Amino acid sequence: MSGLPARERRSGNGNGRRRRLALVASKGTLDGAYPPLILAATAASLGWEVGIFFTFYGLDIIHRKKHKKLKVAALANPALPVSVPNLVGALPGMTAAATAMMKGWMKRSNLPGIPQFLDMARESGVKLFACSTTMGVMGVKEKDLVEGADVAGATAFLDYAADADVSLFV
Amino acid sequence: MSEVDMLASRGAAKSGSSGAAVELDCKGLLCPLPVYRASQAISRLEPGAVLRVECTDRGSLADFPAFARQRNLTLLSATERDGVQVFELRKEADA
Numbered sequence: 038m039s040g041l042p043a044r045e046r047r048s049g050n051g052n053g054r055r056r057r058l059a060l061v062a063s064k065g066t067l068d069g070a071y072p073p074l075i076l077a078a079t080a081a082s083l084g085w086e087v088g089i090f091f092t093f094y095g096l097d098i099i100h101r102k103k104h105k106k107l108k109v110a111a112l113a114n115p116a117l118p119v120s121v122p123n124l125v126g127a128l129p130g131m132t133a134a135a136t137a138m139m140k141g142w143m144k145r146s147n148l149p150g151i152p153q154f155l156d157m158a159r160e161s162g163v164k165l166f167a168c169s170t171t172m173g174v175m176g177v178k179e180k181d182l183v184e185g186a187d188v189a190g191a192t193a194f195l196d197y198a199a200d201a202d203v204s205l206f207v
Numbered sequence: 208m209s210e211v212d213m214l215a216s217r218g219a220a221k222s223g224s225s226g227a228a229v230e231l232d233c234k235g236l237l238c239p240l241p242v243y244r245a246s247q248a249i250s251r252l253e254p255g256a257v258l259r260v261e262c263t264d265r266g267s268l269a270d271f272p273a274f275a276r277q278r279n280l281t282l283l284s285a286t287e288r289d290g291v292q293v294f295e296l297r298k299e300a301d302a
Contacts, residue, residue, distance in 0.1 A: 056277075078239045079238070082239065082242045082243045082274070083277035084246075084277060084278055085277075147235055147236055147240070149240075
């Protein structure tokens with residue numbers, strides 16, 4: 038191929054293709070939704086192709102209604118900055134309190150919310166795979182998903198991930 | 208004003224009065240926003256143009272050299288003073 042730059046094209050993987058990131062997002066909590074979306078936005082910024090397979094509770098991240106109300110678990114979450122015994126964490130209002138605390142951190146740090154991160158992902162061309170088995174098990178319909186989500190089984194995702202340079206399960 | 212609009216205006220790229228470099232203020236923004244905004248700004252630049260990014264996210268010192276490698280940009284300079292990191296990136300013809 039003529040006109041190749043003298044320097045190595047780092048955004049390619051050596052086969053003349055763009056680099057590709059394949060993520061599995063399996064958690065439906067607020068703290069579980071940030072890492073895959075942050076990685077996706079970053080990889081897209083590097084010029085990579087990105088696809089995320091949203092499976093099991095991770096499907097909530099692309100659920101039209103639920104993605105706006107993801108929560109942080111107060112029960113059985115030893116990572117909370119304030120030590121919360123499980124008996125206390127089980128009390129009504131504790132999940133809301135833990136969620137409000139994290140949303141407060143995010144706002145103070147100028148970090149966008151999940152809906153904004155989804156917008157960034159779509160604007161960057163990130164592929165959103167909605168796990169069809171999860172949809173069947175949990176009774177989620179295609180109209181329940183955010184715009185731009187593609188319903189797919191594990192086979193379609195693995196076919197996409199087979200050409201990935203980086204694959205991560207989150 | 209939505210959160211995204213707010214962040215967009217905060218990270219808006221402005222042409223320097225000298226015309227030498229396009230300025231991008233990412234102070235107060237954490238990963239992935241500085242690189243995300245820089246990527247958007249780079250996409251709008253002509254080859255040969257220089258983007259000057261100011262950051263306060265400590266991770267930027269490691270991230271911007273990697274960003275330059277991945278996007279095939281030339282990192283002209285990386286400096287830090289008073290907790291503000293400044294990066295100058297040149298867009299190449301093949302970026």
